[in-house]
Amino acid sequence: MKRALGELNKLLEIQHLLVEWIEQQPDDAEIGHAIDALWSIMVGEAID
Numbered sequence: 001m002k003r004a005l006g007e008l009n010k011l012l013e014i015q016h017l018l019v020e021w022i023e024q025q026p027d028d029a030e031i032g033h034a035i036d037a038l039w040s041i042m043v044g045e046a047i048d
Contacts, residue, residue, distance in 0.1 A: 011042060 018038055022031050 014038065014041070 015038070018034060021034065025031050025034075
């Protein structure tokens with residue numbers, strides 16, 4: 001349970017950083033690529 005909470009905390013930190021980054025990006029295509037990459041990481045972590 002502690003490990004799962006630790007992993008969830010890491011994902012929440014990544015999400016926070018991504019939101020900050022998105023707010024600074026003028027290019028919608030870059031934002032789309034970043035969201036796709038984050039989704040892949042989150043799904044990959046959930047499967048492991």
